[in-house]
Amino acid sequence: MSKISKSEYVALRKKGEKYMTLPVHDEILSRILKKSGKKLNSFLNQPLEKIQDWQLKRISYIVDYAFENIPLYRKKYSEVGYKKGSIKTWDDFFKLPYLHKEELIEGFPDAIVKDVNDFVLSTRSSGSSGKFVTIAVSEEAIYKDTLQTVRQFNMQSGGKYRPEDTILYIYTCPWWVDNINGEYKQDFLPTTTKVEDAVNHIRKTRPRYISTYPTYLEKIASTGIKLSDYGVELVIVHSEQSNVMQRKMLAEALDVQVLDEYSSEELTRIALECPMHHYHLEEDACFIEIIDDKGNKLPDGETGIVVGTNLLNTATPIIRYIQGDLAKITISQECECGDKGRIIEGVKGRNMDSIITPEGEYIPASCFMDLAYNWFLVYEIPVHGLKYQFVQPDVKRLDLYIIEGEYSLDFDAIKESIYSLIPRSMEVSVHKVDNLLYDKGVKYRPVISFVRR
Numbered sequence: 001m002s003k004i005s006k007s008e009y010v011a012l013r014k015k016g017e018k019y020m021t022l023p024v025h026d027e028i029l030s031r032i033l034k035k036s037g038k039k040l041n042s043f044l045n046q047p048l049e050k051i052q053d054w055q056l057k058r059i060s061y062i063v064d065y066a067f068e069n070i071p072l073y074r075k076k077y078s079e080v081g082y083k084k085g086s087i088k089t090w091d092d093f094f095k096l097p098y099l100h101k102e103e104l105i106e107g108f109p110d111a112i113v114k115d116v117n118d119f120v121l122s123t124r125s126s127g128s129s130g131k132f133v134t135i136a137v138s139e140e141a142i143y144k145d146t147l148q149t150v151r152q153f154n155m156q157s158g159g160k161y162r163p164e165d166t167i168l169y170i171y172t173c174p175w176w177v178d179n180i181n182g183e184y185k186q187d188f189l190p191t192t193t194k195v196e197d198a199v200n201h202i203r204k205t206r207p208r209y210i211s212t213y214p215t216y217l218e219k220i221a222s223t224g225i226k227l228s229d230y231g232v233e234l235v236i237v238h239s240e241q242s243n244v245m246q247r248k249m250l251a252e253a254l255d256v257q258v259l260d261e262y263s264s265e266e267l268t269r270i271a272l273e274c275p276m277h278h279y280h281l282e283e284d285a286c287f288i289e290i291i292d293d294k295g296n297k298l299p300d301g302e303t304g305i306v307v308g309t310n311l312l313n314t315a316t317p318i319i320r321y322i323q324g325d326l327a328k329i330t331i332s333q334e335c336e337c338g339d340k341g342r343i344i345e346g347v348k349g350r351n352m353d354s355i356i357t358p359e360g361e362y363i364p365a366s367c368f369m370d371l372a373y374n375w376f377l378v379y380e381i382p383v384h385g386l387k388y389q390f391v392q393p394d395v396k397r398l399d400l401y402i403i404e405g406e407y408s409l410d411f412d413a414i415k416e417s418i419y420s421l422i423p424r425s426m427e428v429s430v431h432k433v434d435n436l437l438y439d440k441g442v443k444y445r446p447v448i449s450f451v452r453r
Contacts, residue, residue, distance in 0.1 A: 004109045004116060006407055009134075010380045016120040020142070020176040030181035033147055041151050043284050044339045048331065051283050051341055052090075058311050059287060059319075060087035063096070066317040069114040072107040073317065094289075094297055098307060099321045101125075101266075104133045105385045108406065112136070118315045121176075124376065124383060125265040132372075132383040132405065135266065136315035142176050144312045145268055148285055149175075150184055153209055155337065156259050157234050158275045161209070168207035170198060170216055172370040173377050191370045192420060195219040206231035211261075213366030214242040214250075215354055221253040222362075228255035236261050240366060244277065262347055266318050267308040271344045274337040279344045281329070286310050288344065289320070290329055303328040303346060353449040355392050358425050365447035367421050372446070379417055382407040389436045392449040398422060400430045401437060 004012070043051070064084050066073035076097060087093050109116050118136035125133050153161040163183035169175070174188040187207060189198055199220060202210070210227070212220075214237045220227075227235070235254070237247065238261035251258040260273040267286045271279040281288055290304040291297055298304040306325045310318035327347040334340045354362040368390050375381040385405020392398050400418065402409065411430045418428050438448055 004119070006382050009119075009382045009384070009407075010376070012117075012119045013122060013377070016122065017176075019120065025143075025177055026179060026181045029143055029146055029177065030183075032143060033150070033180060037147070037150075040147055040284075041154065044155075044280065044282075044341050046340065048341055055283060055287050055311065056087070056090060056093070058284075059093055059309060060085075062309070062311070062314060062317055063087050063093070063319060065314050066319060070317060071111040072103060073319070076103075096320055098291075098295065099319055101131060101133055101322070104135060104266075104316070105131060105405070108134055108384055112316045114315075121315065123265050124373065131385060131387040131403075132376075133266070134384045135313075135318070138313050138315040141268075141310075141313035141315070145285075146175070146177055146180070148269060148282065150180070152261070152269065152272055152282075153234075153236075155274060155280075155339075156236060156272055157209070158337075160233065165208040166205070167209040167211060168202065168205070170210065170212035172373045190374070191216050191364070191366045192374075195223060199223050199225050202227065202232065203230050208232065209234050209236070211236045211238065213237065213364060213369075214240045214246065215364030216366045217250055217254075217258070219362065219364055221250055226255045232256050234259065238263055239369070262344070264308075264323060266321055267310050267323060268312055270306075270308060270323075271347075274335060274339065276336050278332065278335050278337070278339075279347065280332070280335065280337070280339045281342045281344055283341050285312060288329065288342075290327065298328075300329050300331060300342075306344075306347075353392075353445070353447050355390070355398060355422065355447065355449055356395055356451045357423055358395050359423065363421055368447050371417060371421060375414060375417065379413055381410055381413060387436065388446065389438060389444075390447045391438065392451055395451050396425070397427045397429070400428070401433050402430065403433060403436065 067077050113136045121137045123137055166185045166187055168187045170189045178186040235258045247258040262271040263269045269282040269285045271281045273279050287309040289307040291307055292304050306323040306327050308321050308323050327344050330343050332343050354364050372388055376383045387403040389401045415428050415430045
């Protein structure tokens with residue numbers, strides 16, 4: 001039996017949400033920004049050697065913290081003879097074993113945190129990689145991530161982001177804080193919002209920046225709106241695979257710049273596409289390596305599996321984590337945007353399908369991914385360890401396949417939640433299975449449609 005009951009699992013998240021609404025967080029963020037903002041903004045403009053010196057020191061601290069405080073790592077690293085203070089060179093770090101998602105799932109709750117109450121601030125992976133995993137998040141990590149958002153939009157906008165600007169997130173759930181002492185405001189709409197309502201919201205509120213999924217942005221573009229007519233200058237897309245041509249077509253249709261963000265819940269921001277279309281690694285958010293399928297570290301310029309270490313979060317440390325995407329790393333001599341760090345190229349993530357209703361409406365894959373995420377946040381259905389896949393065999397039917405995780409599930413409630421996205425004219429079937437039908441030897445896809453476009 002789980003050491004956190006269903007009710008405790010939900011209650012901890014609600015407690016954390018309430019705690020993060022306290023005004024003290026805005027005040028702390030404002031002080032940190034005033035004190036460290038310039039240093040934060042210039043971090044990636046340093047020579048690579050200085051960046052990597054800082055990374056090694058930070059990694060040494062995180063590894064020691066994990067070894068001393070987190071049972072999963074104490075056991076894992078003891079088995080390879082690790083001693084506190086052993087990380088003195090990069091070779092020392094590269095001797096550590098890799099971390100897999102299954103270890104985080106199996107270690108929940110008490111093996112992946114110092115104290116179970118650390119889950120008062122937590123997040124879950126979106127499920128786009130297969131299974132939901134719940135990880136605790138430190139308050140410090142939330143602060144740093146929030147401030148890196150300011151840097152992100154400053155970089156991707158070409159230095160045009162201002163304290164009075166608003167970012168509209170059309171996403172899974174709102175961020176922990178929605179402003180920094182009245183500046184750098186964030187607005188939010190869930191992707192379950194009807195696209196017509198989202199467009200009306202944009203017309204009314206006139207955000208300067210938007211962050212959303214590529215499939216949802218395609219839906220916005222299908223309405224014929226020119227986002228530039230309503231003050232929007234830049235849209236950041238994320239979480240789903242998109243290519244340069246897709247983003248160029250969306251940019252032309254919407255009359256705004258469209259750039260990409262490569263990130264994950266476990267590793268936070270991994271890389272950002274700059275206005276010159278290079279993907280710069282967020283070197284103070286996570287450290288990225290590339291390995292082959294046997295676990296051997298690959299040199300720069302060779303394509304392999306992405307492995308990451310989260311440099312922000314210590315509540316559930318994520319060290320040498322198998323991200324699973326494919327990519328390669330090259331070294332920038334210095335991009336026109338000013339970044340001197342490493343560049344990641346050829347990222348191959350997940351392709352998504354839209355679901356098509358009998359009435360001919362296209363519902364973006366992002367809506368179904370966020371619905372799955374919100375089984376916990378909105379419907380209070382615990383998802384830790386759950387694995388799912390939506391499959392549309394024909395235009396009148398949608399099948400949901402679920403492998404249960406840590407907790408038993410209310411399948412009737414899940415089925416009913418799906419009708420918040422699709423019409424009642426479609427038949428929905430929810431299947432409890434041991435293995436997913438379309439998860440064999442290819443990259444996992446959470447949403448698959450066999451309906452011809």
